Amino acid sequence: MSANGAVWRRVRSRFRAFPERLAACEAEAGAYGRCVQASTAPGGRLSKDLCAREFEALRSCFVAAAKKSLKGGS
Amino acid sequence: MVPRLEMLRTGVVWHRWLRPRTARVRAENLGCREVASGVPPLGSKSLGVLNIFDRGLKRKQKNWAAQQPEPTRFDYLREEVRPRDSGEWRGPLGLQAQVGSQIADRVYDIARDFPLALDVGCGRGYLAQYLNKETVGKFFQTDIAENALKNSLETEIPTVSVLADEEFLPFQENTFDLVVSSLSLHWVNDLPRALEQIHYVLKPDGVFVGAMFGGDTLYELRCSLQLAETEREGGFSPHISPFTAVSDLGHLLGRAGFNTLTVDTDEIQVNYPGMFELMEDLQGMGESNCSWNRKALLHRDTMLAAAAVYREMYRNLDGSVPATYQIYHMIGWKYHDSQARPAERGSATVSFGELGKLNLMLQGKKSQ
Numbered sequence: 001m002s003a004n005g006a007v008w009r010r011v012r013s014r015f016r017a018f019p020e021r022l023a024a025c026e027a028e029a030g031a032y033g034r035c036v037q038a039s040t041a042p043g044g045r046l047s048k049d050l051c052a053r054e055f056e057a058l059r060s061c062f063v064a065a066a067k068k069s070l071k072g073g074s
Numbered sequence: 075m076v077p078r079l080e081m082l083r084t085g086v087v088w089h090r091w092l093r094p095r096t097a098r099v100r101a102e103n104l105g106c107r108e109v110a111s112g113v114p115p116l117g118s119k120s121l122g123v124l125n126i127f128d129r130g131l132k133r134k135q136k137n138w139a140a141q142q143p144e145p146t147r148f149d150y151l152r153e154e155v156r157p158r159d160s161g162e163w164r165g166p167l168g169l170q171a172q173v174g175s176q177i178a179d180r181v182y183d184i185a186r187d188f189p190l191a192l193d194v195g196c197g198r199g200y201l202a203q204y205l206n207k208e209t210v211g212k213f214f215q216t217d218i219a220e221n222a223l224k225n226s227l228e229t230e231i232p233t234v235s236v237l238a239d240e241e242f243l244p245f246q247e248n249t250f251d252l253v254v255s256s257l258s259l260h261w262v263n264d265l266p267r268a269l270e271q272i273h274y275v276l277k278p279d280g281v282f283v284g285a286m287f288g289g290d291t292l293y294e295l296r297c298s299l300q301l302a303e304t305e306r307e308g309g310f311s312p313h314i315s316p317f318t319a320v321s322d323l324g325h326l327l328g329r330a331g332f333n334t335l336t337v338d339t340d341e342i343q344v345n346y347p348g349m350f351e352l353m354e355d356l357q358g359m360g361e362s363n364c365s366w367n368r369k370a371l372l373h374r375d376t377m378l379a380a381a382a383v384y385r386e387m388y389r390n391l392d393g394s395v396p397a398t399y400q401i402y403h404m405i406g407w408k409y410h411d412s413q414a415r416p417a418e419r420g421s422a423t424v425s426f427g428e429l430g431k432l433n434l435m436l437q438g439k440k441s442q
Binding site: 058 | 302304305307308348350351354375377378381382383384385386387
C-alpha cells in the first residue's frame with residue numbers, strides 16, 4: 001500500500017479546490033443546469049451531449065479558474 | 075508538477091488526464107487482487123444468497139473513516155437538533171450522533187431498564203454516549219471495523235467491544251434484553267437473516283430498537299448523478315446503494331419473528347455548501363459505495379456536470395444545497411407470555427354498528 005499517503009493527499013487537495021473553482025463559474029454552471037433540467041420536463045428527452053455547448057463553456061471557465069488559482073498559488 | 079500544468083493549458087488533454095494510471099489490472103494480479111470494477115470472487119457464497127455489497131471493502135472504508143481525526147469544529151453540532159429542521163453543514167459526526175440520540179430517546183421511552191444490551195454496527199459508539207448507567211447495565215458493541223471499536227467515544231456505561239459482522243452475531247440464544255442498531259443495516263447483504271439473528275439473541279420480552287437509511291435518502295444526489303452521467307456519457311450506472319422500502323421493512327420484521335412492530339420514518343435534511351462537500355462528508359462517515367456493481371470510475375467531467383445540475387435543481391435560497399436522509403426507525407419485541415395479545419374471537423361486548431351512538435352510551439353510563 002502507500003508509504004505515507006502523499007499521493008492521495010496531493011490528489012485530494014486538488015479535488016478540494018473544485019468547489020471554489022465551481023463557485024467562480026456560477027453563470028455557466030447555472031446555464032448548464034437549466035439546460036439539463038429543461039430536458040427532464042414532460043416531452044423532453046435527455047440524450048448524450050444534449051447540452052454539450054453549455055458544458056464546454058462551463059469546463060473552459062473551470063479550467064481558466066484552475067489556471068488562475070495555480071498561477072496565484074505558485 | 076510541470077507536466078500537469080501543460081495538461082491544464084490544452085483542453086484537449088483533459089480527458090487523458092482523467093484516466094487513472096492503474097485502470098488496467100495486470101494478468102498475474104487478477105487472482106489475488108480485488109478487481110476495482112467489483113466482480114465477487116469466484117467460489118464465494120452459495121447460489122441464492124444475496125450478495126450485493128462487498129463487505130470486505132465496507133470494512134476497509136469504515137476502518138479508514140474511524141481513524142480520521144475528529145473534526146473538533148463540528149463538536150457543537152453534536153447537540154441534538156429537532157428533526158425536520160435543516161441543519162448546517164456538519165462533519166461526519168453530526169448525522170450519526172443525531173440519529174443516535176433519537177434512538178436513545180426511544181429507549182428511554184420504554185419504561186424498563188436493560189441489564190444487558192447489544193449495539194449492532196456501533197461505529198464509534200454514537201449511541202452509547204446518549205444512554206446512561208441506570209437504563210443500560212452492560213453494553214456490548216459490535217462492528218466489522220476494528221478501528222471504530224478502538225476509537226470509540228467516551229461513555230459511562232461499562233462496554234465490551236466485539237468484532238463481528240451484523241449477519242453472524244457470535245452470541246447465544248436469549249442473551250440480550252435490548253438490541254439497538256443505528257444506521258448500519260443498510261449495508262447488510264442478507265437483511266432477513268440479520269434480523270433473524272437479532273431476534274435469536276434477544277431474550278423473550280426483549281426489544282429491538284433500530285434505525286436505518288430508507289428509500290428517499292440522497293435522492294438529490296442520485297438524480298443529479300443520473301442526469302449528468304446520461305448527458306455526458308450516454309448512460310448511467312447506480313452510484314447510490316439500493317435502500318429498503320418501508321412496507322418491506324414491516325414484512326421483514328414480522329418474518330424474523332418480532333411482535334408489536336413499530337416502523338416510522340423521519341426525514342433529516344442537511345444543507346451543504348455544494349455536492350463535493352456532501353460526497354466528502356459521506357466518505358468521512360464511512361458511507362462510500364461498496365456495491366459489487368459499482369462503476370470503478372467517476373469522471374471529473376461528470377462530477378462537474380453533476381455538481382452544476384445539483385446546484386441548479388435543488389439549491390436553497392442561501393445558495394447551499396440540501397441532502398435528504400430518510401431514516402426508518404423500527405421497534406420490535408420478542409414474544410413473551412406477559413405481552414398483550416389480540417383478544418379472543420367472539421369476546422366482543424359492543425358491535426361496530428353501535429359506534430355512532432358511542433356518545434349517548436358514554437353519557438348514559440355517566441348519568442347512572
